[in-house]
Amino acid sequence: MALLQCSFHSEVLGMATRATVILPDPVRHPAPVRQRHGGGTPVLYLLHGMGDDDSAWTRRTSIERHVEAYDLAVVMPGVDRSYYTDQAVGHDYWTFVSEELPALVTAWFRVSDAPSDTFVAGLSMGGYGAFKWALRRPGSIAAAASLSGGLDATARHASPEWRATFGSRERAREHGDDLLALARSMADAPSPPLLQWCGTEDPNLEENRRFRDGALAAGLPLEYDEGPGGHEWSCWDAQIRRVLDWLPLRTRP
Template sequence: MALFQCDYFSNVLGLSTGMTVILPNNGQAGADGFPTMYLLHGLSDDHTIWLRRTSIERYAEEYGIAVVMPNGHRSFYTDMKDGFPYWKFISEEVPALARAWFPLSTEREDNFAAGLSMGGYGAFKLAMRRPDMYAAGASLSGALDMVTRWGPDDDFWNAENRRIFGSVEELRGSDDDLLHVAERLAASGGEIPKLFQSCGTEDFLYEMNLGFRDHARELGLDLVYEEAPGGHDWAYWDTHIQRVLEWLPLRKK
């Protein structure tokens, strides 16, 4: 695999940011370009963390897939109420720039989103809101129901939620409420991405993940759900990102 660390100016955000990209080393991109997984980080990390805490470069090599890891800061990959337009950044600018700089496929069947925690939320949001672009989305330990993350005794978290989403009333039923997005997707009659969800049974987001799983199943979405002993930590994510790569519906070339 070949590794690229990109520092660049985002016109959407109006600031300098970074992107880490892994490309297959055999140089055989094919006529459509390399299949690509956009791999998103969690709340307290950045675009370098997957490379630093897992063997994602080694794992991806087996599948001949490119991996694009952008920096989403603490945005929940959302056009923030008080902040920056990170949804437009992640859904439009990041893939456009990555495809301009690297031989990446633009075909829906070759594009996938994945992530952990906040990134699991972002990956499912990409897959479910842009099913025209992504054939599949994978969430590890995802924060998949942000409506429930408001707490009466957690002033810091509630203040951060307000900066990102506005009020809980504004979030509920919006494009950033994944349960609502799932309902709309199921009723759309259009393309439906495959979804993969995994969470550790000792994770503090475990009950939230069960709730999303049950909601998606009731809607009839194409969801594979797996769980295993583990917490909200890199030991779990390093193991289960391998399962994500194994599950991805990669096309035979």
Template sequence: MAFFQIEYNSKILGMERHVNVIYPDASEIKEDYINDTDIPVLYLLHGMGGNENSWQKRTAIERLVRKTNLIVVMPSTDLAWYTNTAYGLDYYDMIAKELPQILQRFFPNMTRKREKTFIAGLSMGGYGAYKIALSTDKFSHAASFQVHLDLELTVKT
């Protein structure tokens, strides 16, 4: 397993951003995955009091995924609620659209398939995970931890 701390230039936000990535080591997992060109990916979104380091510092995420064939992506989004703001900072677009494309260049073995792409978050990140999963067709599963959702469902008869 490798742990990457990446600083990249977000063209959407016009500023430098940070993302941490846990990348599986084929020598620690099954032989079947040594030449895998379609590695599943999990995006973990931080809560209001966190950043890209929160999952590593406050959980056992590295130990939990050590022997799995899974890329874990932990981006920083400040306190933007994973939303495009009225004053031009498009955090939703950065996470939902730009970041997957940037990471695909760094990690070409990362899957592009919906059925192997997952998203989860804590609190504000849980809100962001559901928002992004429900408004795009990129994620097959979404999960949240300690989130309050106020969903208004309209049923047409």
């Protein structure tokens, strides 16, 4: 396997940014096999939480070891404290992550650009970003997973940082940043499969349950689970293994 630290300029953000990338072992998962059976390597966009950066998943979990058995690239972008949002005052992080970054990744690496080979997952703020990707661009990915997601972030106390990000609750709804409103709007509409987990001692538990109830009422294909644990890396390290097993990776002889 290869672990790459990428620094590059984003035209959307108008500044330099970073991403950490894991590429599969070419001996264990030879490229000629992939090319004969559907093109490039499937890719998982793995999103960090509030206060972390692109290195968090590799520093705090065993993601590199967990993904070793899979023919799967993992791309972990850095988005500061943006909530994966085109901010009211700031930068267009949603456009960067969901549009510019995949285009750059498929240009730089031998990864598939097919929606059936593209997945997104994240923890906390990254869980919000993953489900926003699934609900706003459902045809661009094959599955999305949220671990302890901040899924009702637009209903939180309007601090100065919150206002700079979302502007107002009305703006958040209008710009597709309110996930519960998005879920309601998706009733009977096609959606990729969703996997949601939260710890029973996690401060985000109640908003996870609110999203679960709204998504199920809208008929979204959501698999929900909760279990012992708080807002902590030991839980996420265990649950990302479940996410990897759950992803609908195509069988490649």
